[in-house]
Amino acid sequence: MTRSKAASAVDLDDARRNLGIKLRLARQTKGFTLKELAERGDCSESLLSKIENGKVMPSLPLVHRLVHALETNISWLFEEQGPQDNVVFRKGQRPFISLEGSTGHTTGVMLERIIPYKEGHLLQCNIHHLEVGGRSGGSITHEGEEVGYVLAGQVALDLNDQTYALEAGDGFCFRSNIPHSYRNIGSEPASILWVCTPPTF
CATH class of the missing domain: 2.60.120.10 (Jelly Rolls)
Structure with a gap:
């Protein structure tokens, strides 16, 4: 990979923030408290709070447990805005x-x-x-x-x-x-x- 460490850090911060916002929205839509979703996702309430506030990115197994509890999917958490009809995704332009x-x-x-x-x-x-x-x-x-x-x-x-x-x-x-x-x-x-x-x- 040829991406700079600074660019990667910015991308990671954005990914954490965006995932946290969507996760909180999904939790509130289902009517779960932090404690309820943490129990369903088999994680601590404090960890879930950090995830929702964009402080940390959850591990892949934890993401699977959370979206299962929320009856959504990981694709939705990472869904991107933009044209729906792109066919080609150029080298260096993929997220x-x-x-x-x-x-x-x-x-x-x-x-x-x-x-x-x-x-x-x-x-x-x-x-x-x-x-x-x-x-x-x-x-x-x-x-x-x-x-x-x-x-x-x-x-x-x-x-x-x-x-x-x-x-x-x-x-x-x-x-x-x-x-x-x-x-x-x-x-x-x-x-x-x-x-x-x-x-x-």
Whole structure:
């Protein structure tokens, strides 16, 4: 990735703020208190408050639990405003999302959006960029099907209780209801082209 650290920090601040606003709106629309949603999402009330106030970005597993409790989807949380009929998304103009862990520190994973998060798309596609030691966090499950192709580096794909070591040129496909996570097991950054349907993140 060639993006500057300053630009990445600004993008992350904006992403935190926008996600927090939408999450609070969804919670209030459902009539949940902070405490009620925290219990349903299996997290602390103080952490949820920090998320809603744009202080931290929730981990991927936590986002899945929260949107499930709110009966919405992750695509809506990250939905972008703009033209609905774009066909081409140029290099250097695609948005990035940096994922954080439960402690508020980066997980070493950056998602580069290939398909924007807009209503009507049947597919979701990102390039998952993993720093050395980067990992997705805890296992998640949801409805759908996923396919991926390792563009660079070496990664481990954990499916339920089985681990697959993959390298550049390897591909995979699995049902999304299988608990899954992934991590960089190499000495260099790794990238995975990842597609799933229906859109969940």
